[in-house]
Every structure is written in C-alpha cells, then in structure tokens.
Amino acid sequence: MERIFIGVAWPYANGSLHLGTLAGCLLPGDIFGRYHRMKGNAVLMVSGSDEHGTPITLTAEKEGVTPQKIVDKYHKEHKKNLEELAIKFENFTRTSNEFHKNVVKNFFLKLYENGYIYPKKMRTFYCENCKRFLPDRYIEGICPYCQGKARGDQCEDCGRTLDANEILMPKCKICGEEPILKETEHLFFRLSAFEEKLLEWLKDKDFWRDNVINFTLNFIKSGLKDRAITRDIEWGVEVPIPGYENKRIYVWFDALIGYLSASMEWAEKIGKPDEWKKWWVDEAKHYYFLAKDNIPFHTVIWPAMLMAHGGLNLPYDVPANEYLTLSGEQFSKSKGVGIWLPDVLSRFNGDAIRYYLSINMPEKHDTDWKWEDFIAKNNNELVAIYGNFIHRVLTFTYKNFGKIPPYSKEAEIDKETMEKVIKNFEGVGKSIESCNFKEGIKKVMKIAQIGNQYMNASQPWKLIKDDVERCKSVLHICLRIVKILAFSSAPYMPKTADKIWKMLGYKDSIHEHKWEDALEELDENEIDKPSILFEKLEIKEEPFSKIDLRVAKIIGVDEHPNADKLYVIELDVGELGKRKIVAGIKPWYRKEELIGRKIVLLANLKPARIRGIVSNGMLLAAQDNGKAVLLIPNAKEGSKIWAEGIEPSPAPEITYEEFKKLKIICKKGFVEYEGKVLQDEYGKIRIDKPVKDGSEVV
Numbered sequence: 001m002e003r004i005f006i007g008v009a010w011p012y013a014n015g016s017l018h019l020g021t022l023a024g025c026l027l028p029g030d031i032f033g034r035y036h037r038m039k040g041n042a043v044l045m046v047s048g049s050d051e052h053g054t055p056i057t058l059t060a061e062k063e064g065v066t067p068q069k070i071v072d073k074y075h076k077e078h079k080k081n082l083e084e085l086a087i088k089f090e091n092f093t094r095t096s097n098e099f100h101k102n103v104v105k106n107f108f109l110k111l112y113e114n115g116y117i118y119p120k121k122m123r124t125f126y127c128e129n130c131k132r133f134l135p136d137r138y139i140e141g142i143c144p145y146c147q148g149k150a151r152g153d154q155c156e157d158c159g160r161t162l163d164a165n166e167i168l169m170p171k172c173k174i175c176g177e178e179p180i181l182k183e184t185e186h187l188f189f190r191l192s193a194f195e196e197k198l199l200e201w202l203k204d205k206d207f208w209r210d211n212v213i214n215f216t217l218n219f220i221k222s223g224l225k226d227r228a229i230t231r232d233i234e235w236g237v238e239v240p241i242p243g244y245e246n247k248r249i250y251v252w253f254d255a256l257i258g259y260l261s262a263s264m265e266w267a268e269k270i271g272k273p274d275e276w277k278k279w280w281v282d283e284a285k286h287y288y289f290l291a292k293d294n295i296p297f298h299t300v301i302w303p304a305m306l307m308a309h310g311g312l313n314l315p316y317d318v319p320a321n322e323y324l325t326l327s328g329e330q331f332s333k334s335k336g337v338g339i340w341l342p343d344v345l346s347r348f349n350g351d352a353i354r355y356y357l358s359i360n361m362p363e364k365h366d367t368d369w370k371w372e373d374f375i376a377k378n379n380n381e382l383v384a385i386y387g388n389f390i391h392r393v394l395t396f397t398y399k400n401f402g403k404i405p406p407y408s409k410e411a412e413i414d415k416e417t418m419e420k421v422i423k424n425f426e427g428v429g430k431s432i433e434s435c436n437f438k439e440g441i442k443k444v445m446k447i448a449q450i451g452n453q454y455m456n457a458s459q460p461w462k463l464i465k466d467d468v469e470r471c472k473s474v475l476h477i478c479l480r481i482v483k484i485l486a487f488s489s490a491p492y493m494p495k496t497a498d499k500i501w502k503m504l505g506y507k508d509s510i511h512e513h514k515w516e517d518a519l520e521e522l523d524e525n526e527i528d529k530p531s532i533l534f535e536k537l538e539i540k541e542e543p544f545s546k547i548d549l550r551v552a553k554i555i556g557v558d559e560h561p562n563a564d565k566l567y568v569i570e571l572d573v574g575e576l577g578k579r580k581i582v583a584g585i586k587p588w589y590r591k592e593e594l595i596g597r598k599i600v601l602l603a604n605l606k607p608a609r610i611r612g613i614v615s616n617g618m619l620l621a622a623q624d625n626g627k628a629v630l631l632i633p634n635a636k637e638g639s640k641i642w643a644e645g646i647e648p649s650p651a652p653e654i655t656y657e658e659f660k661k662l663k664i665i666c667k668k669g670f671v672e673y674e675g676k677v678l679q680d681e682y683g684k685i686r687i688d689k690p691v692k693d694g695s696e697v698v
C-alpha cells in the first residue's frame with residue numbers, strides 16, 4: 001500500500017465554477033484519487049474554496065455586500081456542484097474558517113522563527129481619491145514585458161507575475177484615477193534563499209511533464225525574488241506578530257498552506273488529530289493538480305515554503321494541465337468568459353461532461369470546448385458505442401434469462417477477445433498512474449468497441465434459437481466485458497459505473513471494490529430491467545446568443561436634422577471602433593447629460609436609414625409608460641454584455657424583428673432575459689432611473 005496525497009488547486013470563491021477549473025484541476029485529481037482508492041492505496045485528497053484576496057473584496061464592493069457574504073454563497077454552490085459531479089474529497093474546506101487561519105499563523109511563525117520572513121519598507125500604490133492603499137487587483141495597467149493588459153499581480157497576456165510598481169500607466173480600479181506611490185512596511189518571504197535547494201530537489205524530476213519542468217527551471221534560473229506576504233487590506237488572515245494590525249497575510253501564502261490545514265482539519269474531523277502526519281511527515285507521494293497559470297506556486301513557492309518550515313513532504317509530481325479554451329478564449333471567471341457549472345449541470349448529465357473533458361483534456365496543449373463536439377462525442381461514442389453495448393447485453397440477458405448465465409461452451413474467439421479486453425483494462429490503470437488520463441479513457445472506449453465486435457461476430461440472437469448453451473456462454477463473456485467496463489469507467493464516470501454495477505445485480509457500490517476485482521468471475525446474479533445510461537442530445541440554439549451587446553461610450557450628440565425626437569449619437573465602442581446611431585431619447589435626456597456616458601449598444605443590428613441618416617446599431621433603453629430610461633453598464637467601452645449563463649456567439653447581423661422576439665425586461669433594478677440577468681465583466685447592468693418591474697427593454 002502506498003500513501004498518496006492529492007492537492008487540488010483551490011477554486012476562488014468569487015464566482016461560479018466553470019468547465020476550465022473542472023478540466024484543469026478537479027477532474028484529473030478525482031480520476032487519480034478514485035483509481036488509487038480502488039487500488040487499495042491510502043488517499044488523502046483535499047482542496048477548498050480560496051476565500052481571501054482582492055477578486056473577492058472587489059466583487060463585494062461592487063455588489064455592496066460583505067466579502068463573507070460572497071464567499072458563503074459560492075462555497076455552498078461549489079460544494080453542491082462537486083457533489084453533482086461526484087468529485088470525491090476527503091476534505092473540501094475553506095480558507096475563511098478559524099482552523100485554517102490558525103494553521104496559517106503557526107506556519108507563518110515557524111518561518112519567522114527560522115529567519116525566512118523579514119520586514120522591508122516599500123512603496124506601493126495609494127489612491128488619494130479613494131484614500132486607500134491599492135493591493136494588486138485594485139490596479140490595472142500595462143505589462144512592462146509584453147505591453148499586454150496587466151492586472152496588479154499578473155499579466156493577463158504573458159502570464160508573468162508582476163510587482164504592482166512595475167506596471168506601466170497604472171489606474172485605480174475603483175475610481176480610475178492615477179494612484180501615487182506611498183511608503184509602507186511589509187513582511188517578505190525570503191524566496192531567494194532557496195534557488196540552490198530547489199534546483200537540487202528538481203534534479204530527479206525528469207518524469208514531470210515537459211511543460212512543467214521547463215517552466216519551473218526557467219522560472220528559477222531567471223532569478224527568484226523575495227515576495228511580499230502581507231498587504232494593506234482588511235479581509236484575510238491576521239498577521240500573528242505585533243505592528244501589522246492593519247495588514248493581512250497575502251492570499252497566495254494563505255491558500256497554499258490550505259493543503260496542510262485541510263489535511264489537519266480532516267484528521268481532526270475523523271477524530272484522529274495526528275492522522276495527517278502519515279501523509280505529511282511519514283513517507284507519502286504528494287501530487288498536485290492545477291492549471292498552468294498556477295505552476296510556479298506549486299513547483300517553486302510552495303516547495304520553498306515547505307523547505308523553510310522543515311519536516312514536511314515536498315511535492316512528488318505536479319501534472320499541471322494546459323488550458324481548456326472556449327473558441328480560443330481562456331476560461332476565466334474574472335473576465336466573465338466561460339461555461340459555468342451550475343448552468344451546465346442543470347442541462348447535462350455530469351458523467352457525460354466528465355467523459356468529454358477526459359477525452360478532450362488539455363494535458364499537453366490547450367484544447368477547445370466545442371458544444372458541437374460535446375454533442376457529437378456524447379451521441380457517437382457514449383450513446384452509440386459504450387451505452388449501446390451495455391444496454392444490448394443487459395436487455396438481451398434480462399429478456400431471455402433474467403439472470404447472469406453460466407459459461408459452459410467455449411470458442412476460440414472468447415479467449416482472443418478476453419485477452420484484448422484485459423490488455424486494455426490494464427492499460428487504463430497504467431495510463432491513470434502516469435497521469436495520462438486522455439489515453440486512459442480512450443482505452444475504456446476501446447473495451448466497449450471490442451465488446452460490440454464480439455457480440456456482432458457471435459450473434460447471440462441467432463444462437464438463442466439453435467444453441468442455447470453457446471448463447472449463454474457468449475452472453476457470459478459479454479457480461480464479463482460489461483463488468484470490466486464498469487470498473488475501468490469508475491474513475492472517469494463514477495455514477496455511471498455504479499449504475500452498471502447495480503444493473504449486474506450487485507447491491508453494494510462498485511467504489512468499495514478493488515480495481516483487480518474487475519477480472520474476477522461473475523456471480524450468477526438475478527438482474528432487473530436495465531435502464532438507459534446516456535441520452536442522445538440535441539443542441540437547441542439559444543436566440544439570445546446571436547445578439548452582440550456592447551458597452552459604448554457617447555462621444556458626441558447632435559439633433560437629427562429631420563426629426564424632433566431623435567438624436568444622432570456618436571459612440572466609441574472600443575475594439576469595434578467609432579460609429580453613429582440614431583436614437584429616440586431626445587424628450588428624456590438633454591445633450592449635456594449624455595456626453596461621456598456609457599450605454600448598452602446592440603452592435604450587430606442590421607444598419608437602417610432613419611429619416612435620412614444611417615444608424616449603425618441601436619441603443620437599448622427601458623420603456624416605462626412611453627418614457628425611455630437608459631441602461632447603465634459597468635465595464636469599459638467595447639466590453640461584451642451577456643445574459644447569465646448564455647455564451648455570446650453573435651451572428652454577423654440580426655434584424656430588428658429577430659431582436660424584438662427576445663423579451664428583455666426590467667426587474668428589481670436590473671435587466672433580465674428569461675430570468676437571466678444581463679451583465680458585463682464588472683457586474684450587473686443597472687437602470688438609470690427606477691422603472692416598473694416588467695418594463696420592456698427595446
């Protein structure tokens with residue numbers, strides 16, 4: 001028996017989980033954990049909600065609630081989604097709990113005593129307008145390395161971690177003013193002291209994924225800088241030494257220690273407070289599952305922190321994934337692009353999603369989530385090959401025998417078939433052990449194909465008439481293949497595997513069995529009427545996804561020469577450039593009120609000539625008793641606006657009639673399409689003045 005620790009990167013509790021997090025960290029961790037538990041290894045798999053940090057305080061400020069309220073909401077939602085997807089943790093906890101905070105403080109004190117934490121005066125951004133220091137995400141600007149978009153501590157384009165004061169053209173994210181640099185004292189972790197030790201430790205890590213080891217070595221060789229571990233913020237873990245009462249521990253430091261605190265908390269919960277030591281102090285292999293943007297934290301910074309602490313196990317392997325992209329764009333909660341799990345899970349079978357993400361896992365390069373491909377793989381592979389084989393075997397057996405028939409009359413093809421099946425089954429195990437999950441699931445499908453071929457070649461539906469003994473034997477072989485399929489699917493599609501197991505007449509859970517039990521003889525169980533495993537899917541086109549809504553800024557307003565109630569408005573639509581529209585809001589808004597305002601633009605409306613002037617798009621306004629009220633977006637001009645859970649996939653052009661069919665209405669100060677709130681990357685779209693609930697938006 002081996003001891004396996006599995007750390008899965010902690011999802012941020014500032015929004016719903018998306019498919020990218022599932023593909024990048026949660027699913028590979030779960031496949032690995034489930035397999036090793038079945039192998040009889042002692043698995044401790046932990047993670048939790050990462051509840052500190054500026055994305056959360058920013059969301060809270062935007063929504064006018066406490067950070068605690070935000071994290072409570074999303075932690076609860078995350079837990080529910082994980083259950084629906086059958087992601088099994090020994091402990092999925094959260095960083096805002098007291099247990100975690102105490103472990104962080106003790107870890108901090110140990111590093112402090114060991115001389116790896118020291119104070120240093122530094123100049124950080126301070127907004128004189130907002131009268132506050134601006135920790136990383138409160139700053140936006142330009143990356144000094146690639147000229148891309150920098151968001152405080154990281155460049156979105158090149159992925160480099162940045163010091164806030166490296167950023168060019170910084171702006172306060174709250175008020176948009178340019179901040180000043182002001183002196184303050186912070187505590188630093190002496191990361192630079194670990195260059196040699198890390199390189200030494202990495203020497204035997206030649207089995208790591210190429211991208212991980214190469215990135216790590218380059219990261220270290222480009223020079224390690226000491227890192228600030230405190231910041232000027234009120235939300236977070238208190239600094240356990242005097243003089244830093246107004247500061248908190250930096251979120252990266254606190255979240256990484258979560259792996260240890262979640263293990264300790266698990267031990268506490270099962271009533272054996274020292275049990276965690278079996279994984280952290282005694283011999284155990286530590287695996288960490290995460291996406292590539294998180295590599296340096298797990299292959300450099302966390303190992304250095306563990307070295308600084310002493311006496312704790314270092315990572316064994318960090319099989320980081322590349323990104324799952326959505327038509328080329330990286331999934332990112334903070335950018336508002338992605339497919340959110342609550343929505344996806346309300347529409348599709350969790351195991352079908354797990355299947356598609358396994359066979360399309362971004363292990364060695366980025367992969368794309370494509371809805372058409374998801375539907376095709378569900379229909380052509382899960383339904384037509386896998387589900388079909390299992391269903392054919394079980395229904396034929398149920399109808400003709402009602403129980404698992406014995407094997408009595410052999411044929412050459414049986415042996416050949418079983419050899420191929422067993423070879424693939426063993427291959428699934430080897431693939432999972434080496435973290436090649438995509439290769440593993442392909443072998444599972446191969447087993448289903450072999451089963452189909454065997455059944456087609458043996459034709460039990462003919463044998464039932466003239467050779468019942470041979471018919472029973474053929475079915476027996478088919479049912480053995482079904483059993484092996486159930487086991488080999490168990491790490492990938494745990495609910496489906498259990499369903500198959502029950503359909504084979506077993507009463508317990510397949511997940512309580514050993515992996516090797518797959519190859520044991522079948523019991524002659526009675527079986528019930530089998531049910532369908534996967535449904536064929538059809539994709540319904542969501543008409544709202546066809547429209548292109550954008551934030552636009554009014555830069556010019558003129559009276560329409562031929563109409564009393566119309567303005568000709570000039571707009572800046574960011575990446576879409578400048579354009580002119582005609583709008584009937586003159587009775588309700590004065591020119592001066594409009595200049596500089598941001599509005600919601602329907603950007604792909606077919607251009608129309610209105611009283612002699614071409615309007616390139618339409619401004620959206622609420623209509624209350626014939627009165628027009630503007631909608632107020634939050635983001636920069638050019639930014640996309642969408643309805644919650646509906647991925648924009650705009651048509652080149654839509655007609656006014658098509659747009660009119662979409663019922664967009666006002667409700668409680670916000671704007672909705674079929675109960676889905678309209679939003680941009682900074683939050684919900686608001687309404688300029690109060691209007692009656694149900695007022696239409698046109």
Ligand SMILES: [Zn+2]
Nearest residue numbers: 143146155158
């Ligand atoms: Zn950059």
Ligand SMILES: [Zn+2]
Nearest residue numbers: 127130172175
């Ligand atoms: Zn400000």
